[in-house]
Amino acid sequence: MALGERHLLEADGPESKCSACGAAIIWSKHEKTGKPNPIDAEPSDDGNVLVVGERYTIVPAAERASHAGKLRKSHFVTCKDAASFRGGKA
Numbered sequence: 001m002a003l004g005e006r007h008l009l010e011a012d013g014p015e016s017k018c019s020a021c022g023a024a025i026i027w028s029k030h031e032k033t034g035k036p037n038p039i040d041a042e043p044s045d046d047g048n049v050l051v052v053g054e055r056y057t058i059v060p061a062a063e064r065a066s067h068a069g070k071l072r073k074s075h076f077v078t079c080k081d082a083a084s085f086r087g088g089k090a
């Protein structure tokens with residue numbers, strides 16, 4: 001097994017730190033597009049992002065109650081320096 005594969009299998013949300021604000025984040029991929037996005041490591045009461053393994057999904061409002069305590073927010077939303085993610089254009 002290649003090293004890269006092993007890393008993927010072990011990853012239960014690869015934790016990292018935001019290079020802009022230093023907050024703990026999880027790099028996760030959208031379940032359909034596979035596009036990686038930074039997700040807050042800490043769950044939030046009004047979050048809408050459910051991380052499952054190395055993928056995340058956006059939970060519709062009607063289903064959020066059943067995932068209480070496990071929902072997070074996209075770090076794009078919460079980062080105070082999010083502009084730096086987007087090529088400097090606010």
Ligand SMILES: [Zn+2]
Nearest residue numbers: 018020021079
């Ligand atoms: Zn940040």
